[in-house]
Amino acid sequence: MQEQEVKRSEEKKSCANCGAELKYKPGSQQLLCDYCGYEEFIEQSKSSFEELELQHYLQIVGDKAHTDTISLLHCKNCGANQHVEENYKSLKCVYCSEPLILEDAQDEGWILPGAVVPFQLDNKKARQIFKQWVNGIWFAPNKLKRAALDPEGIHGLYLPYWTFDCDLKADYVGKRGDHYYETQRIRASNGQIQQRQVRKTRWRHASGNVSGFIDDILINASEKKRREIPHKISRWNIKELVPFNAKYLSGFVTEKYTISLKDGHHLSFQKAKDIAYTWIRRDIGGDTQRIHHADINISNETFKHILLPVYISSYRYNGKEYHFYVNGQTGEISGKHPISFWKIFFLVLFIIVVIALIAFFAQ
Numbered sequence: 529m530q531e532q533e534v535k536r537s538e539e540k541k542s543c544a545n546c547g548a549e550l551k552y553k554p555g556s557q558q559l560l561c562d563y564c565g566y567e568e569f570i571e572q573s574k575s576s577f578e579e580l581e582l583q584h585y586l587q588i589v590g591d592k593a594h595t596d597t598i599s600l601l602h603c604k605n606c607g608a609n610q611h612v613e614e615n616y617k618s619l620k621c622v623y624c625s626e627p628l629i630l631e632d633a634q635d636e637g638w639i640l641p642g643a644v645v646p647f648q649l650d651n652k653k654a655r656q657i658f659k660q661w662v663n664g665i666w667f668a669p670n671k672l673k674r675a676a677l678d679p680e681g682i683h684g685l686y687l688p689y690w691t692f693d694c695d696l697k698a699d700y701v702g703k704r705g706d707h708y709y710e711t712q713r714i715r716a717s718n719g720q721i722q723q724r725q726v727r728k729t730r731w732r733h734a735s736g737n738v739s740g741f742i743d744d745i746l747i748n749a750s751e752k753k754r755r756e757i758p759h760k761i762s763r764w765n766i767k768e769l770v771p772f773n774a775k776y777l778s779g780f781v782t783e784k785y786t787i788s789l790k791d792g793h794h795l796s797f798q799k800a801k802d803i804a805y806t807w808i809r810r811d812i813g814g815d816t817q818r819i820h821h822a823d824i825n826i827s828n829e830t831f832k833h834i835l836l837p838v839y840i841s842s843y844r845y846n847g848k849e850y851h852f853y854v855n856g857q858t859g860e861i862s863g864k865h866p867i868s869f870w871k872i873f874f875l876v877l878f879i880i881v882v883i884a885l886i887a888f889f890a891q
Contacts (some may be wrong), residue, residue, distance in 0.1 A: 529539040541775060544568070551779030554647035554684075554856070559775055570775050579830035580642070586790060596640045600784055601628040608750075609636075609784040610685075611777075611875035621782050622683040624849060626844045638784055642832040646776045647684055647856040652837040653853045655682055661852075665707050681843075684856060686758065686777060686835040687784040691766070694829040695718040697739040698804045700822045704734040704814035722816060729816065738807040745799050747792045749785030749833070757838065758862040761853045764836050768857070772835070782835065789831065800826060 541550045543561040550559035550568060559568045600609045603621040611627070612619060619628045643806050649657075709725045716722050744766050748757065770776075787795070809817045837856025841863075843848060851862030 529841070533692070541568070541778065546878050549778070552646065552776050554650040554653075558829055559778065570773055579832060582692070582793060582829040584856070586793075592640070596738040597635045597639065598638050598782075598784060599633050600636050601633050602631070603628060607786075609786065611782040611784065612780075621787050622840045623851070636784065639789065639833045641772040641835050644686065644772050644776050645764055645766070645768050645783045645857055646770065647780065647837040649856055649859055651682060651684060653777055653859070654672055654684070654856070657854050657859055658682060658839075658841060658852060661863075679805055682839050682841040682854075684780040685838055685840050686782040687817050687838055689836055690747040690749050690785070690787070690789065690796070691834055692742075692745040692747070692793065692796040692800075692829060693830045693831070694745075694800060694826045695739070696742055696800060696804055696807075696824065698808060698822050698824045699733045699735075699737045699821065700808045700811075700819060702808070702812055702817060702819040702821075703731045704812045705729040705731050705816040705818065707815040708780050720824060731818075734812045734817070736811055738804065738811050740807065742800055742803055745796045745803075747787070747795050747799075749787045749792055758853060760861055760862040761838060761855050763860065764833075764855070764857050769834060777835075780837075785833070789833075793829075793831070797826065800824070813816075862875050 541559055542548070543550055543564065545567050546561065546564045548559055548561050548563040550566075552558075552570075553560040553567065557570050557572065559570060561567070598611050600611050601619065602609055603624065603626055605626040606621060606624045608621055608623050610619075611621065619630065620626060621628055623821040645711045707729055709727055709728055711723055712726050713721055713723055746762075747767070748762070785792075801824060804822060805819060808819055808822060812819075839854040839856055840850045843852070850864055852861070
């Protein structure tokens with residue numbers, strides 16, 4: 529019964545007015561027809577999204593098991609796996625702008641997302657943010673500024689993430705350091721005796737235990753160095769997650785995870801360990817701490833597969849590729865940009881001419 533509901537939710541939705549395809553309207557709970565303006569509400573789930581028991585899932589269902597299938601286009605240039613929840617005639621990779629071969633689309637299994645943070649900004653607003661940012665770059669090439677105006681140059685993408693929750697307990701042994709100061713007398717180079725304050729640390733044994741609940745350890749499930757999302761962009765308000773509905777994907781590209789649930793779990797343990805050490809240092813107190821040993825225990829682990837929104841624009845300049853990102857929820861923007869050699873050259877030339885003229889008239 530659940531699989532039938534999933535399949536029905538992924539069917540393309542047509543406009544009841546004109547028959548065109550409906551797309552999700554960012555910042556709302558509605559689908560919108562771009563042709564006639566008809567809007568249709570997305571029916572909300574009566575229950576909240578489910579936290580899945582991790583160990584049970586890995587043991588019974590399996591690391592590579594899936595709960596549904598998704599149609600994917602694989603970019604042969606950068607390796608990204610992309611799904612589009614709409615009818616399309618042509619498409620380029622959102623990361624490298626290489627044309628995707630539509631005939632090569634394949635159905636693959638994936639763990640169905642449990643929740644999604646829907647887009648709050650539409651494509652027009654994202655382009656506006658991108659354009660303002662580019663205009664603020666002094667030495668940006670003119671081609672880049674023209675590219676910021678291209679409505680086809682920026683794409684909305686749902687990124688896959690794993691989130692992990694757990695109960696954490698840690699027993700530790702270490703030392704607490706408290707700073708104190710001593711006055712020392714030294715002889716200066718001129719022979720005079722001077723005093724100075726020297727900081728020292730008094731250490732004492734410390735041991736104990738810490739415990740607590742860790743909520744939503746976020747792991748990027750498609751992380752690759754070639755297309756790593758900047759940290760500034762990766763700040764979503766997870767509290768705005770809503771139960772997954774395929775209708776939120778309409779009009780946007782969705783990337784499938786490449787980091788498995790098992791590997792994501794290993795990465796989450798390292799973050800949980802960092803959190804445990806932070807708790808331990810706080811528990812030891814003092815001005816500084818040393819942790820000699822920590823026995824960390826994690827239990828009651830649960831996970832979710834979630835999708836988070838971002839706009840991406842790629843630009844090639846002098847044979848090098850540049851990426852720009854706009855957070856689809858908050859509007860934060862980040863990216864590395866090229867610098868025009870000729871703009872810098874003419875600026876330097878102008879400064880030289882001005883200096884020469886000033887020197888000439890001064891004489």
